[in-house]
Structures are given as C-alpha cells and as structure tokens.
Amino acid sequence: MEQTTLRITDNAPLTRDVWEMTLAGDCSAIERPGQFIDIKLDGFFLRRPISVCDWGDDWVTIIYKVVGNGTDAMTGLKPGKTLNCLTGLGNGFDTSAAGDAPLLIGGGVGTPPMYGLAKKLIAEGKKPKVILGFNTASEIFFEKEFRALGCDVAVTTVDGSCGVKGFVTDALPEGFSYYYACGPMPMLRAVYRAAETSGQMSFEERMGCGFGACMGCSVKTVNGYKRVCKDGPVLLKEEILWD
Ligand SMILES: Cc1cc2nc3c(=O)[nH]c(=O)nc-3n(C[C@H](O)[C@H](O)[C@H](O)COP(=O)(O)OP(=O)(O)OC[C@H]3O[C@@H](n4cnc5c(N)ncnc54)[C@H](O)[C@@H]3O)c2cc1C
Numbered sequence: 638m639e640q641t642t643l644r645i646t647d648n649a650p651l652t653r654d655v656w657e658m659t660l661a662g663d664c665s666a667i668e669r670p671g672q673f674i675d676i677k678l679d680g681f682f683l684r685r686p687i688s689v690c691d692w693g694d695d696w697v698t699i700i701y702k703v704v705g706n707g708t709d710a711m712t713g714l715k716p717g718k719t720l721n722c723l724t725g726l727g728n729g730f731d732t733s734a735a736g737d738a739p740l741l742i743g744g745g746v747g748t749p750p751m752y753g754l755a756k757k758l759i760a761e762g763k764k765p766k767v768i769l770g771f772n773t774a775s776e777i778f779f780e781k782e783f784r785a786l787g788c789d790v791a792v793t794t795v796d797g798s799c800g801v802k803g804f805v806t807d808a809l810p811e812g813f814s815y816y817y818a819c820g821p822m823p824m825l826r827a828v829y830r831a832a833e834t835s836g837q838m839s840f841e842e843r844m845g846c847g848f849g850a851c852m853g854c855s856v857k858t859v860n861g862y863k864r865v866c867k868d869g870p871v872l873l874k875e876e877i878l879w880d
C-alpha cells in the first residue's frame with residue numbers, strides 16, 4: 638500500500654449514473670487487476686474504495702456509480718484537482734489458475750476490474766470470454782472496450798432490452814476452464830451455484846477504515862471471518878460460506 642497524490646486528468650459520465658475518472662501520478666504500487674484505490678474526498682471522513690479498471694506506472698482509470706454523497710461529490714471534480722489516495726490495496730486476481738479458457742463475469746460496476754483482468758490474461762496468451770450483466774440497455778458500458786481487446790463478449794439485461802434477457806447465469810457458455818466474478822452479492826451467489834468450475838470472486842462490501850483495523854468489512858469463510866479490505870477483495874470460490 639502506498640499513500641500518494643493523484644491528479645485528475647479526466648472525469649466524465651459513461652451512463653446516467655456511472656462515471657469514468659482517470660488520475661495521473663505514481664501508481665507503481667498497483668500490481669494486479671482486482672486491486673483497489675481508496676480515495677480521500679474533501680469533507681468526508683471515510684475514504685471511498687474504488688476498483689482499479691486499468692492502469693500504468695503513472696496513471697489509473699476507475700469507474701464509479703453514484704450511490705450517495707461521496708460518489709456524487711466525485712462527479713463535480715474537475716481535471717487538475719488533486720486527490721489523496723491509497724494505492725495498491727487488496728490482493729487482486731490470481732491469473733495462474735485461469736486455464737486455457739477463462740470466463741470473466743462482471744455485474745454492473747463489478748465490470749471495471751474485469752477489464753484490467755482481461756488485458757492481463759490476454760497478455761498471458763489466454764482468450765477470455767466475458768459476460769457483462771446490467772438491468773437495462775441504457776446502463777451498459779464497456780462492451781465495446783472488451784470487444785476491442787478481442788474478447789468474446791455476451792451482454793445480459795434483466796429486462797431483455799439488449800443481449801440475453803435475464804441474469805449473467807443465463808449466458809454461461811459451455812466449456813470454460815475457470816471463472817472470475819465481480820458484482821452484487823446476489824449475482825455472486827447465483828454464479829457460485831451455477832458454475833461448475835473453480836473460480837475467484839471479488840467482494841465490494843461496504844468498508845470502514847480500508848486497511849484492516851476495524852473488521853467492518855468482514856465476510857464469513859471456511860477459515861473464519863476475512864476482511865475484504867486486507868484479505869480480499871478477491872476470495873476463492875471454495876472458501877466462501879454463503880448464509
Ligand atoms: C474493494 C471495493 C471496490 C469497489 N469498487 C467499486 C467500483 O469499482 N465502482 C463503484 O462504483 N463502486 C465500487 N465500490 C463501492 C463504493 O466504494 C461505494 O459505492 C462508495 O464508497 C459509496 O460512497 P458514497 O459516499 O457515494 O455512498 P454512501 O453515502 O457511503 O452510501 C450511499 C448508499 O450506498 C450504499 N453503499 C455504500 N457503499 C456500498 C458498497 N460498497 N456496496 C454497496 N452499497 C454501498 C449505502 O448502503 C447507502 O445506501 C467498491 C467497494 C469496495 C469495498
């Protein structure tokens with residue numbers, strides 16, 4: 638983990654309530670897709686954790702959904718503004734288990750960490766299949782970005798306005814070797830039940846301190862409670878205990 642000052646270079650909406658922000662500065666602490674940064678916002682005590690979507694040594698892109706006061710305030714931040722950030726947080730995805738035909742599943746704002754993961758898997762010679770799940774067509778983002786990487790992409794919408802009607806589990810392909818998933822808890826639970834291979838899931842549970850001190854982000858596992866911020870956010874399918 639590193640505390641650093643990042644400068645906003647771009648901050649623009651992708652859909653009605655989902656925004657993409659690019660920040661410049663020292664991002665050398667980011668090592669793996671699935672890690673996150675924790676942003677200090679003026680006037681807010683707790684930092685806001687947001688997954689890394691894509692990154693280089695001196696820049697990072699994040700995608701955030703406006704759900705409350707903090708993310709709403711982020712939409713008003715202009716290029717040039719600097720933010721105090723913790724970078725390189727969390728364990729991230731382990732690509733060594735992917736096999737030849739990994740499947741990447743992103744639900745809503747669970748989609749962004751799958752982008753950096755897709756790039757890494759492709760760099761390692763894999764051809765990932767991707768399922769992106771949204772409620773309705775107007776909420777879809779990053780479909781073309783995944784296609785531009787060369788991924789085989791399926792989109793699902795709950796109302797059937799685009800792609801396969803239903804949930805990500807309605808578009809599971811035959812014959813994938815392993816899976817990686819990030820999205821809301823009901824989606825992760827459904828994937829856990831439907832997918833037969835092993836996999837890794839990223840949890841975007843609500844956080845407190847963000848660095849392992851308060852237990853506010855704990856989830857139940859076969860090895861006791863684990864902290865999403867410190868031990869995760871990525872957990873193995875086999876270690877998760879669902880209520
Ligand atoms: C490891 C990690 C990675 C994350 N990555 C992303 C990401 O890439 N993009 C993104 O949009 N969001 C992500 N989140 C969620 C994001 O941190 C929260 O949505 C954000 O902190 C809310 O701040 P706020 O001030 O706008 O909302 P608040 O005012 O704090 O809360 C407003 C409402 O949102 C709900 N809420 C707050 N936090 C969460 C949460 N974590 N999950 C579900 N509901 C929540 C609250 O219950 C409340 O109803 C991530 C969270 C974690 C822990």
Ligand code: FES
Nearest residue numbers: 845847849851852
């Ligand atoms: S947020 Fe405090 S331990 Fe995870």
